[in-house]
Amino acid sequence: MSLKMKLIPLAIGGLISTAVLVLVLIFLLRAWWSTPLQVFGFGEPPEQPIAFPHTVHAQLNGINCAFCHRNVIQGDSASILPVEGCLLCHETIQGEVAEPEIAKVIDHFTNNRPIDWKKIHRLPDHVQFAHEPHVRFLTEVQGLSIEGACSTCHGNVKEMVEVEQTRSLKMGDCVDCHRDNQALTENSDITDCTTCHY
């Protein structure tokens, strides 16, 4: 065997390892700067205890975001209705289509067990975020509807069967918007560190 023949497997090995390295690098950089790529279960939204299609609730039935996420217009966290809230509708709507899922809700209610919803949108550490001032700004100053205000950061949730995080929600993402809208607020410097970090 000539020397050239011996080098071929080495070259192929080198190419493959380079390709793998590049792919890993792309994965890491994308996860660092934006949302992680959805491969091998990474970056995919967590599985919820009950399949809750926003397509049916928000789009088909046109329920306002703030009906279930009540606290969003008055407090820091968006909040989800307690199980009793689900029963407002699902006491009568027992459903032909999604009977097993609705049965789970009723089961939770009758057994006095709260539903353990999984958190989807994750902010980086060391940041304080309140929904209420953001919703207020987007609805009052920008003139958006509640749905429009929510979809600014959360994407078009109405069309998601499984909700996933669409924006990176990292500091660059926040600061871009704060910088653009600085002039519109009579408030203190909203690009100051203490706006979010304290």
Place this chain on the structure above:
Amino acid sequence: MANEHKWGMVIDIDRCTGCQACVAACQAENNIPINEEKDFLSRRAKQWIRIDRVWEGKFPNVKARFIPVLCQHCENAPCEPVCPVYATYHNNQGLNVQVYNRCVGTRYCANNCPYQVRFFNFFDPEWPGTLWNQLNPDVTIRSRGIMEKCTFCVQRIRRGERTVEGQRGERLNDQTLKEGNYMPACVNACPTDTLLFGDLNDTASQVSRRSGDRRHYKLLDRLGTDPNVVYLKKVDPYAEEEEAHA
């Protein structure tokens, strides 16, 4: 349009009884771990506000003097220029800000602070048992390796701003955010109104009126740090009399 606030505090030593309510309130508000005896002995106790006790006179005519000491939020802060990562800086509302996620823990700032009001987290903070459930969600829990200090309860100022905007439904400006919309935990807890907090730029505010009192002085004024915390001197009607006797 920036808000022209300049947060400041007036501490009337004459009213202070040394009851430590401010210390306890600060500890609870700002998620400060419990200081045990060993923490004090190793000089690693964290107290964003502390009561310095000074004995005056000789036995039997001894008097205890109390001085609440917290971060002075100096205009010429010695801690700021020494930070290599810009983790501590002065914002345009007169606050000396510590940005926890920028801090790399060089401890230069604590070494350069003449008031000893900066505290380093040598360990991750710990609370016994269910006390983890009473932490203030508005305040970051500082992890190991970073510096922390009094923030003038900036989380309460931010909440005040949000409340004013949200409840009154008007845009926030200098006129709408007034005294009483914000109050640090220590001021809130003080039973004798020793501590007063407010906007030094607002001429009508209590702090700007009181800070011009003829008893006013600043801690270590000769260093030229220009603190935003003003102290009012103790009034001792018996001092002269006793001096005459001695």
